Amino acid sequence: MAFFNYATMQMAAKIVYYGPGLCGKTTNLQYIYNKTSAKSRGEMVSLETESDRTLFFDLLPLEVGVIAGFKTRFQLYTVPGQVFYGETRRMVLKGVDGVVFVADSQRPMREANIESLKDLEKNLTDMGLTVQNIPLVLQFNKRDLPNLLTKEELEKDLNWHGWPMVESSAVNGMGVFDTLKAISRFTLGSLKHKLSRPEPAGLPRAPQAPAGIPATPPSAPSPAAPTPAATVQAPAAAPSTPPLDVEFDTRQTKGSDKELATTAPKVKTVSVTARRVASELDRIRESLLGPLIAPVQPKVKDLTPALDDIKQAAQARLAEPEILLEVPPDLLKDLEGIHLGIQLMSGQKRHALPGGALVEASQLQRVGDAWILRLKLVPKKA
Secondary structure, X not given: OOEEEOOXXXXXXXXXXXXXXOOOHHHHHHXXXXXXXXXXXXXXXXXXXXXXXXXXXXXXXXXXXXXXOEEEEEEEEEXXXXXXXXXXXXXXXXXXXXXXXXXXXXXXXXXXXXXXXXHHHHHHHHOOOOOOOOOEEEEEEOOOOOXXXXXXXXXXXXXXXXXXXXXXXXXXXXXXXXXXHHHHHHHHHHHHHHHHOOOOOOOOOXXXXXXXXXXXXXXXXXXXXXOHHHOOOOOOOXXXXXXXOOEXXXXXXXXXXXXXXXXXXXXXXXXXXXXXXXXHHHHHHHHHOOOOOOOOOOOOOOOHHHHXXXXXXHHHHHOOOEEOOOOOHHHHOOOOEEEEOOEEEEOOEEEEOOOOEEEEHHHOEEEOOXXXXXXXXXXOOO
16 A cells, blocks of 8 residues: 655555565566665665565656655565565565566566466465456566566466566566566556556556556466466456556666676665564655655844844843932932932022932842932923
């Protein structure tokens, strides 16, 4: 199931590379990572337990537009292929949106391929899915080596439901991006259909091959493969959605494609116990779905002018004229108030103010041994 971030309007589709041990899953991811532009991908993470590891990173496709208002990015995963890591494979498959099954084309790997595809079918069934109603692309890898199964033999062994197929040599980069584009188009088409027209629960849909990728007619399963009666029969296919063009921001490199495929990129390692793999995968997956642009810094109002005004007002108050009265010190001991009789002089004229004024101690400001009274002169009203 795709992850959604409603704050950034992004959707992350989870694509898992599945297959037997040493079939080329990690080589696929290394080539994709090293070949794509750094600005379009996140860091590669290795989630390691005591006995195995899972590699994944996120990848931002170009020119796919928005689906139901969401900008889409992919998160690519590999799972350990060895049979004794079955629990890890099941946890990595949780929430999957599309699968690339990487088959090893070498003839001695025939039974391992069939067994791994059976294992994928069982794990999906345990999660309420089927290999028929989830986007799946077959990659016949290692086509550059001798002693290979023919394409027809691989089709008969593995292509039980007419899935899209790509021949590849991941170690040389051949077919790697063809596979990625195929599963991307297939997955985006499935998500677009689900978001626009949700299907009733329990009704799987037969997969529709994306445009430009050959889909072989369903062939009869081999004796080692599950019989049709053992799988859920798909109803009539829903109306197919228009194929989506998917491109990725690849870069020119000095090294050869083989160097890109075999060079392990810098990997962030996260150690975790086997019991916490599933929760740690969810946590890291959510953290990968962060904002595509730097967050906007909040605006801060400059309070400097207001502080300057306050300082100037304080200085103006301190500069107001003060009247100092010299009184015997013993009067200051129990001062309760003072009576003022004030005369004002202007030139040769002396004016005595009628009456007097009583100033209480609370109106006086004590500074050291003195009391200060601030007076403000105002014109007398007519």
